[in-house]
Amino acid sequence: MTDAQLRGLIPVVLAVLVRRGADFAAAEDAVQDALVEALRTGALPADAKGWLITVAWRRFLDAARAGAARRRREDVADSDPPPGPVPSADDTLGLYFLCAHPSLTPASAVALTLRAVGGLTTRQIAAAYLVPESTMAQRISRAKKTIAGVRLDKAADVSTVLRVLYLVFNEGYSGDVDLAVEAIRLARQLAAVVDHPEVAGLLALMLLHHARRPARTGKGGGLVPLADQDRDRWDTAMIAEGVRILQTALSRDRLGEFQAQAAVAALHADARTAAETDWVQIVEWYDELARLTDSPIVGLNRAVAVGEADGPQAGLAALAALDPALPRYRAVEAHLRERAGDPVAAARLYAEAARAASNTAERDHLNRQAARLNTARDRP
Structure with missing residues (x-):
């Protein structure tokens, strides 16, 4: 199993533990311990998700029983989880909402999302945001404390989650983590568990913008404006995917901000040269965005x-x-x-x-x- 595949299981496993009654901070620690165990052994069984859930839950129980002074954790530890498979899709979606909780600042929500949903280490997140690891650790720790006790069954607005992912995408690249690529991965994961045209709109927007990335800088690293970019360097396959996703979202007739932004990006991508850009339609889409x-x-x-x-x-x-x-x-x-x-x-x-x-x-x-x-x- 690749590193990306392993990281993709983190939100599912973490959400299962939280759903069973573990508080977020303890569950996150237990999942990280399970990942260390997986990396130490060097091999996972065919049912990697089930193995990680079992190991993480045991780690949580061990920690809960060791903390005898914390009565609530003891109560959770003494009760076995209900038998049968746990539905992971809704739990994963709930985890997105939890990490984008309105009580968190945007910076804390982004950091917690990258840590809990994205599976990045504190060091990687700190490097991406060009801050000391200790500073990022404190930010994540405060975020965990803020949402302590918040349950996954709370209703939330998907737009809050999308805003956090959009913030991640706009950070682009720094350190050893490409946040634009990470945001696209997370948006794909979110689209797999929630059927919402704005989720599709954000994914399309990310793809359409990211497709132009190779042409955004010149040989010396300088910024190249859109009008001067070499369009042969644009990723046409990614553009086609973004347009396809956008068209499906727009066909549902529930227009939102990210769909409108993606429509503007699609019009830029459709022009073979800067001179052929359909600026009249772009103005119309900006009028929609203004509304x-x-x-x-x-x-x-x-x-x-x-x-x-x-x-x-x-x-x-x-x-x-x-x-x-x-x-x-x-x-x-x-x-x-x-x-x-x-x-x-x-x-x-x-x-x-x-x-x-x-x-x-x-x-x-x-x-x-x-x-x-x-x-x-x-x-x-």
Whole structure:
């Protein structure tokens, strides 16, 4: 069994223990002990899930009986689980909801999801988020304490789970864990246990965005904007899968935010060149997104699309209705000013946007844009 397959069993096993009465922290410890045992022996029986559940439950019982001062754990330990197979699908879904509990901060929910559902180690999660392992351990420990006593049978909104997975995906890659790939894996796992068009919409969105990843950076590692990307480097098989999943979701006529975002991504993916992009349809989808969400980022992206569909002056008019303090506002304005034929203002705005950029790749790209315009202006 591969490492990925073994990690895929973690949420199922953990959910079974929690369903049987173990508190989350103790169950998670027991599952980790069972995984260590599996790795130590080097082989698992044909029924790997059943073996892990049995070993993890025994580890939990041992720990519970050793903690005599904790009466609730003793009560659980003295009662055997009901006979017969345990339905794992609903339990796994409940575990997603538990890790995305509204009492947790987004950062804690993401960390706990990666740990409990994704099966990543604390060290791997810390490296991915570029924080010390001790800091991440404390964050996960606090999250476990926050949801102590919360049961899996509590109703929850699937949108909360999707938001957490979307946050994971947007972190991209750092350390030795590719969080974009991890988010896609978790979204596939969620789609297998819950029938919801927005789950499919998020999976389609992830696939459509991830398909463009090979073309997003140049030879020197610099950011390559969508319009300048080599589309031959896009993963066409992944695009086709994303479009297929999206079409099925849209056919159910229960439009949500992630489906609308995926529709925009699909229109970009469908264009053989940047010039062939159907910007009119993209504006229409951003109008749908604006009705579904009050996100100001939608307004910024819509202003860019309007500028492409109806001209830069129309884009600037759409931008003027937004708060200039928004992240990336100056970058969008710079792009539209350049298209409107004002390179001096555009260069200044690119430089301002670079100073406010949140990451090195974006800052370097914006500085290059400013330098390009300034160099062109200084030529005789």
